[in-house]
Amino acid sequence: MSNTRAYMDWNATAPLLDEAREAFLRLALMEGNPSSVHKEGRAVRAEIESARRSIALALNARPASVVFTSGATEAANLALTPDYRMGRAALTIGRLYVSGIEHKAIFEGGRFPASAVSVFPVTGDGVADLAALDAMLAGHDKSSGLPMVALMLANNETGVIQPVREAASIVHRHGGVLVVDAVQAFGRIALDIEALGADFLIVSSHKIGGPKGAGALVARGETMMPSALIRGGGQEKGHRSGTENAASITGFGAAAQAAASDIDTRTATLAARRDRLEAAMLDIVPGIVIHGRLVDRLPNTTFFSLDGMKSETGQIAFDLEGVALSAGSACSSGKVGESHVLMAMGFDPRMGALRISFGHSTSETDMERTIAAFRRIAGRLTKADAA
Numbered sequence: 001m002s003n004t005r006a007y008m009d010w011n012a013t014a015p016l017l018d019e020a021r022e023a024f025l026r027l028a029l030m031e032g033n034p035s036s037v038h039k040e041g042r043a044v045r046a047e048i049e050s051a052r053r054s055i056a057l058a059l060n061a062r063p064a065s066v067v068f069t070s071g072a073t074e075a076a077n078l079a080l081t082p083d084y085r086m087g088r089a090a091l092t093i094g095r096l097y098v099s100g101i102e103h104k105a106i107f108e109g110g111r112f113p114a115s116a117v118s119v120f121p122v123t124g125d126g127v128a129d130l131a132a133l134d135a136m137l138a139g140h141d142k143s144s145g146l147p148m149v150a151l152m153l154a155n156n157e158t159g160v161i162q163p164v165r166e167a168a169s170i171v172h173r174h175g176g177v178l179v180v181d182a183v184q185a186f187g188r189i190a191l192d193i194e195a196l197g198a199d200f201l202i203v204s205s206h207k208i209g210g211p212k213g214a215g216a217l218v219a220r221g222e223t224m225m226p227s228a229l230i231r232g233g234g235q236e237k238g239h240r241s242g243t244e245n246a247a248s249i250t251g252f253g254a255a256a257q258a259a260a261s262d263i264d265t266r267t268a269t270l271a272a273r274r275d276r277l278e279a280a281m282l283d284i285v286p287g288i289v290i291h292g293r294l295v296d297r298l299p300n301t302t303f304f305s306l307d308g309m310k311s312e313t314g315q316i317a318f319d320l321e322g323v324a325l326s327a328g329s330a331c332s333s334g335k336v337g338e339s340h341v342l343m344a345m346g347f348d349p350r351m352g353a354l355r356i357s358f359g360h361s362t363s364e365t366d367m368e369r370t371i372a373a374f375r376r377i378a379g380r381l382t383k384a385d386a387a
């Protein structure tokens, strides 16, 4: 980061790691098509397969169960479909149940018609209400097909970690399939698909310091797979056709290797920084609302609301102070939309909220700059109130 600005928006996209950049550039200059049988093609293929192994290792999955996509949104659209195959047999999913705080990539329901998507609630702290999910699954009409549930591992706005293991046992007791968006958790907390009991995990390269343009759908087994979203030449064992984005995939592999190494120490270091940041913010404004503060959260995320602060103006104020952060729910137009996450948590969605998110290479100077900016902005709000 330049020494005049602090980049505190890692949940939107993390800075490219050196090892990912090196891999990306190296592959961008290799001419072979990974499906070609000649030496040049085989060299690129070997790099893709090595990346597949790194990603599988980081998630305790089998390399054969990793399907590369263009990112998490595509992986979600691949996974969320009524049409599955179990080996050679067709399998139908009758209804999709999504938590109210899923990222739009999931919340939109993928290839399910809107009439086949139900939303289950979360508590005021932003934790999925599993009793409500259990009750909904008990009423599931099995004649339409199996139930599928999508529950993220960590929310992108609040950072709140979801009870995925418990959800998995409920979903499986009802004979259902669990899809877990692990995009924000990857690289920030330890991940293990077997321990989680998720049937599918979704991950994205650019959130862990890899290049944009790569992601993966990772299955716990190998036999149950969704119908292909992109058909054609049969790459990725027919699950995702099209010549692989070898440079981004290889960079993703390098980033996954880095993300998984020493993860527990990284988590603890980030959490200690986050705690210092939040203590300073609470000291400056005792009445600040830090969403999900009392529950298990990602160690790098602080989502907060201040009396009288709107998301859009707050974001601009921090930007002018040299701090890049976000409102947590910027849509593609760059405009700040109302947060469906805050709404699901029972807040007025027009309530302003800002997200600070950082990572392992965030410096102490960046943290200090953020606190100083917060002090000035909060001070101006108090003065405006008094006027």
Ligand code: PLP
Pocket: 011, 012, 070, 071, 072, 073, 074, 103, 105, 152, 154, 155, 156, 181, 183, 184, 204, 205, 206, 215
């Ligand atoms: N899921 C979560 C939790 C996210 O935060 C994001 C990105 O913002 C996505 C999915 C979509 O990821 P991608 O940009 O790789 O499509």
